[in-house]
Amino acid sequence: xxxxxxLLIGAIxxxxxxxxxxxxxxxxxxxxxxxxxxxxxxxxLAGKLGIFGDGLFYRVLVSAGGAWVLLFLISFIKxxx
Numbered sequence: 001x002x003x004x005x006x007l008l009i010g011a012i013x014x015x016x017x018x019x020x021x022x023x024x025x026x027x028x029x030x031x032x033x034x035x036x037x038x039x040x041x042x043x044x045l046a047g048k049l050g051i052f053g054d055g056l057f058y059r060v061l062v063s064a065g066g067a068w069v070l071l072f073l074i075s076f077i078k079x080x081x
Contacts, residue, residue: 009056010035013063020064021071034067042066 014031017038026034042062046052053062 006036007032009059009063010039012060013038013067016060016064017067017071020068021075034070035063038065038067038070039063040066041069045069 010032011028012031012035014026014033014035017034018026018031039059039062042065045066046062051062
């Protein structure tokens with residue numbers, strides 16, 4: 001059951017990041033991938049900044065923030081080429 005929550009939080013986070021970044025999502029699989037990677041980035045950043053919390057809302061927010069950072073970095077790298 002934890003794995004299903006993991007995928008669901010990843011999908012929601014990726015979708016939220018897509019809405020704020022470009023105004024559209026990336027499809028279900030793309031949202032899950034961006035959300036999961038964003039969750040790792042967001043969790044790492046939150047730990048470094050001393051931001052800790054618990055619950056579904058906190059996890060989605062941290063994952064979406066990390067996904068947004070990931071999309072920003074990808075966009076920045078694409079512009080450099």
